[in-house]
Amino acid sequence: MEFKPHGYQAYCISRIIKVKKIGLFLDMGLGKTVTTLTAIRELKYDRFQVKKVLVIAPKKVAEGTWTKEKDKWDHTKILRVSPVLGSQTKRIRALNTPADIYIINRENVCWLVD
Numbered sequence: 001m002e003f004k005p006h007g008y009q010a011y012c013i014s015r016i017i018k019v020k021k022i023g024l025f026l027d028m029g030l031g032k033t034v035t036t037l038t039a040i041r042e043l044k045y046d047r048f049q050v051k052k053v054l055v056i057a058p059k060k061v062a063e064g065t066w067t068k069e070k071d072k073w074d075h076t077k078i079l080r081v082s083p084v085l086g087s088q089t090k091r092i093r094a095l096n097t098p099a100d101i102y103i104i105n106r107e108n109v110c111w112l113v114d
Helices: 005-016 030-045 059-072 089-096 106-113
Strands: 053-058 081-084 101-105
Touching: 005 030, 030 053, 030 059, 053 059, 053 106, 059 081, 059 101, 081 089, 089 101, 089 106, 101 106
Parallel strands: 053 101, 081 101
Antiparallel strands: none
């Protein structure tokens, strides 16, 4: 499917690209995931400014939303997503899997840092 961003999404994409540390505080259903995926794709494959991205998300979102969303859009299918979830062995395996985006749930951030 072709992604045609709304004005606010285009604005968010440009802000993600320009600002090194940023958060998107948009309501549910307004396209935060596709907006972020679009910016990541541009930063990685068009501008060569990032190699890997870590996304910290609620568990349910980390489990399925990002992979489903990236597969939904023509321009983001190129991105490789590795969910860092499950047992410690599975999380370590996921971190060692070549990917563009690593997604972890909030509860496992302390484990990752330690």
